[in-house]
Structure formats: structure tokens, C-alpha cells
Amino acid sequence: xxxxxxxxxxxxxxxxxxxxxxxxxxxxxxxxxxxxxxxxxxxxxxxxxxxxxxxxxxxxxxxxxxxxxxxxxxxxxxxxxxxxxxxxxxxxxxxxxxxxxxxxxxxxxxxxxxxxxxxxxxxxxxxxxxxxxxxxxxxxxxxxxxxxxxxxxxxxxxxxxxxxxxxxxxxxxxxxxxxxxxxxxxxxxxxxxxxxxxxxxxxxxxxxxxxxxxxxxxxxxxxxxxxxxxxxxxxxxxxxxxxxxxxxxxxxxxxxxxxxxxxxxxxxxxxxxxxxxxxxxxxxxxxxxxxxxxxxxxxxxxxxxxxxxxxxxxxxxxxxxxxxxxxxxxxxxxxx
Numbered sequence: 504x505x506x507x508x509x510x511x512x513x514x515x516x517x518x519x520x521x522x523x524x525x526x527x528x529x530x531x532x533x534x535x536x537x538x539x540x541x542x543x544x545x546x547x548x549x550x551x552x553x554x555x556x557x558x559x560x561x562x563x564x565x566x567x568x569x570x571x572x573x574x575x576x577x578x579x580x581x582x583x584x585x586x587x588x589x590x591x592x593x594x595x596x597x598x599x600x601x602x603x604x605x606x607x608x609x610x611x612x613x614x615x616x617x618x619x620x621x622x623x624x625x626x627x628x629x630x631x632x633x634x635x636x637x638x639x640x641x642x643x644x645x646x647x648x649x650x651x652x653x654x655x656x657x658x659x660x661x662x663x664x665x666x667x668x669x670x671x672x673x674x675x676x677x678x679x680x681x682x683x684x685x686x687x688x689x690x691x692x693x694x695x696x697x698x699x700x701x702x703x704x705x706x707x708x709x710x711x712x713x714x715x716x717x718x719x720x721x722x723x724x725x726x727x728x729x730x731x732x733x734x735x736x737x738x739x740x741x742x743x744x745x746x747x748x749x750x751x752x753x754x755x756x757x758x759x760x761x762x763x764x765x766x767x768x769x770x771x772x773x774x775x776x777x778x779x780x781x782x783x784x785x786x787x788x789x790x791x792x793x794x795x796x797x798x799x800x801x802x803x804x805x806x807x808x809x810x811x812x813x814x815x816x817x818x819x820x821x822x823x824x825x826x827x828x829x830x831x832x833x834x835x836x837x838x839x
Contacts, residue, residue: 504626504696506535506557509686509801511564512794513716514621516807518565521620528814530621531675532561533668533702535695537633537661540647542579542589546597553606553625555596557692562610563592565619572617607669622675626696629666633695635659646691652724658741659690661698668699676702679711680817683810684747686716686801689734690725697742706746710824712817714749716806719792719799721770732779750780751809753801755791761799772799788813 505513510532520527536553538544543554563573576592592613599609610623635643637654649656676682685693693715697703706713715738717731726734731752739746752775765771780787788809794802 504533504535504683504693504702505685505687506538506692506695507687508560509688509692509716509718510534510557511560512801512803513683513686513806513810514561514564516803516805517810518620520807520811521565522567526620528811530565531672531679532565532621532623533626533672533675533696534558534561534623535692536625536627537631537646537691537695539632539645540650542593544647545589546593547630550597550601551630552597552600553628553630555593556590558610558623558625559590559592559596561623562614562617562619565614565621565623566617567620568618576617622671624669624672624675626672626702627666627668627699629663631661631663631666631695633659633691634662635690650688650691650724655727656690656725659694659698661695666699668702668705673701673705676705676709676711679709680821681810681814682706682709682711682713683813684713684715684738686718686806688722688725689718689729689737694738694741697738697746703742703746707743710817710821712749712813712820713747714751714788714810714813715747716751716801717753717775718773719753719801720765720772723768723770726773727769730774730776730779732776732783734773735780735783735785745784748786749788749813750785751788751792751806752780753792754789755793757793757799765799 514532517530521530534557538554538556543556547554563576566573578591580586580589596609596613599612600606603609607628633646635649635656636658638657639654643649643652687693717734721727757772777787792801792805794800
């Protein structure tokens, strides 16, 4: 569950495990639908469709063909009256939604065109808006305005508050060996999925292993100064305590040049407060999860490898349950 570039990175890494014969895993992505900026925001306002951007990124990440079709879906128009700034994939999803009359059906058809491995569902089919209550008491409506706010977020909620997930989403949660949250923006990619009625309860009831990929860096205007446990605490504040079993954190070093680049925006790496996390009853999975690039991002292969080990543990848990053996959990990683 998630959204943005973080979720698509995890999906990209997991894809190779779904392309084996027979497939090692079956992937289901549940994607937040609160984006109101850029191309997605414009299409949302003009055509009253759900924002297609995050879902388009997930489809491309899971596409079997990363050649021409994927490049086509990610192509962004650089000019043209009314076209500039739009990606072809966003326009395609919007047109299909108008043709089929249903956003989820448009996602399904688009997924067939891209031959994706797995399934992708919007968190809800209702056209919802994100609202934040800031620590100064001010309310801010809309994801774009929330991410640009200079005051710390106290709580977020969806408007309208009553919105339901697709039945297939709840079914996938119930059958899962592993449920992951993130990586992705805490308040605008991860938590919004947990605000959809029925999803937190379904996660809690599931026998799956439940894990959260903690962000690598503070996010400007959202999580400045947050430690790893602060991220988990925010999830619990919105979805109830004890929802998670594992916290996956990065202990790989950020090279000096990148630290300085981010420091100019007063952004630092998220502090991993091991003892606090463990005191919250969490197993902590620590390792080098960094991708060497011009920006600090999760390494798709590294996060996918962690997810696969946890998924295997989830499958063993289910087999033990079926055999009446219980499911004692073992800690797969230990911090140095």
C-alpha cells in the first residue's frame, strides 16, 4: 500500500519475482488517490476522474514490457495548448474512464495493455480530497496545499469521510502473506490508504506479516525532524496501535555530497531510534537500502529482497496455522 515514487520502486524490484515460471509471488498494489497537483490534478478538475498519476507509475513499474509501451505511458508533453505537462498515460487512463464509465475498469484495461504482472487497485473509487489539521489549529484542504504548508501536521482525514474500498482490495488483504506500507510520503501516500473505511480492520484481521518501510529522509513541510518511531506513531494515531510488526529502516551511509545538497533545504536522514521502535513491539529490519543516484531513493532490489524474505515468513506462518502448529515468529535480521 502506498503511492508516489516509493511504491513504484518497490513494485519494480518485486517484478522479477513475479516473472519466474511458475511465479514466486502474486503482487497486489493498493494506491492512494488523493493527488491534486500537476497533470493528475488538472485532469481531476476538468473531468472529475480519480487522479491517474500514481497508478500510472505503478503500472509502468509492473509492466512486462519496459520498452516502447512503458516509455509511451510515461511520455510527458513539453508543449501544446492544453497538453503541456500532461503524460500520455494519464490521458489514456482518463479517456478510458470516460469510455468505460469506471476508473477501476480503466485501470484493469490499461494493465492488460501494458501486460503488468499483478493487480493494481485504487484505495477507493470515491473522489476523495485530503484535509489536514495543522498544529496551529489551521485546516488545509488538498494534497498540494498540505505538502507546501510550513506548519507540522497534527492529523489528516479524507473528505468525504465515508468512502469504501473495492471488494477485491479487502479480498487481497485477507489472502496476503505480506502487507507492506510504503515507502512513500507519510501523510500523503501511506496514511491516506488507512483512512478508507474497512482497510485498517482488514489489515488487522489478516494473518499476513505487516511491515512498514520507513522513509529515508525528512520530507519538507511534512515530516521535518521525524525519527523512525515518529513515522510509526503517526500511522498508529490514524489507524490504531499495534497495526505493524516490522519496521524496515536504512542504515546505509548517505554520501557527503548528497547530505550537503539536502541540508541546503534543511532536510536530514531519518534517525533510526532502534530502542524506541523495539519498545513499541516492532522487529527492526536494518540494512543498506540506498540507491546510488543524484537523489536519495530506495534501492528497488534491496527493498524487494527484504519484502520477499518477509513474504516467505508469512507463507510459513500460514502453513503453521493450517497445520495447527501456531506461528512463532523468528527475527530474520539483527542490527549490527
